[in-house]
Amino acid sequence: MNPSGDVMKDSSVNLTCSIDANPAAKYTWYKENQLLLSGEPQLVFTSVQSSDSGEYYCTAENELGKTTSEHVSLNVKYGPQTSTLSVSPTGEIVEGSSVNLSCSSDANPAANYTWYKENLKLLQGPEGVHHFSSISSEDRGNYYCKSENKHGQINSASLFLDVQYAPKLLSVSV
Incomplete structure (x- = not known):
C-alpha cells in the first residue's frame, strides 16, 4: 500500500499486488470478500473516501495455480463532517x-x-x-x-x- 498505514480522506492511495508467475497471472481485487476489480495489479484511489475503509486483498491466477495475498487494512481518517x-x-x-x-x-x-x-x-x-x-x-x-x-x-x-x-x-x- 502506498502511502502505508492510515490515510487522510481525499488523498491518493495505490494498492499494489506483486506476484512472480510464469506464465503471467491474472489479478483480482477484493474488499472484505467482495469482488472489486479484475485484471490489474494495482488498485488506485485518486480521492479516497471514508467508505473505502476496510480490508483488501488480491488473488493472482494462471493455468498452473492460484495464490492469495495477505490482507491489508485501509483506515481513512477525517475530521467531523457533521x-x-x-x-x-x-x-x-x-x-x-x-x-x-x-x-x-x-x-x-x-x-x-x-x-x-x-x-x-x-x-x-x-x-x-x-x-x-x-x-x-x-x-x-x-x-x-x-x-x-x-x-x-x-x-x-x-x-x-x-x-x-x-x-x-x-x-x-x-
Missing part, C-alpha cells in the same frame, strides 16, 4: 423530568464533544450525551455541541430547550 444535536424525550419538557441532549458526529477517529449553553462552555469529553436527571427552569436556553478530533471540528446547530413549569410564587406585596 454534528447533529437532538433531545429525548421529544415533545414538551416538564420541570423535574429526565432529559438527554445527544450529539452525534461522523468522524475518524471518533470525536470528542464540548457542550455549550448560551455560548458558555458546560463540559467536555468523549460522551455525546448531556444528561439532566431532574431538569429545572434554570436549564431553559439555547444549547449546542462542538464535535472535534485532531483532523478538524464542527459545531452543531443550536437547539432551544424550553422547560415548562408550574407557577412559582415570587413575592407578595401590600
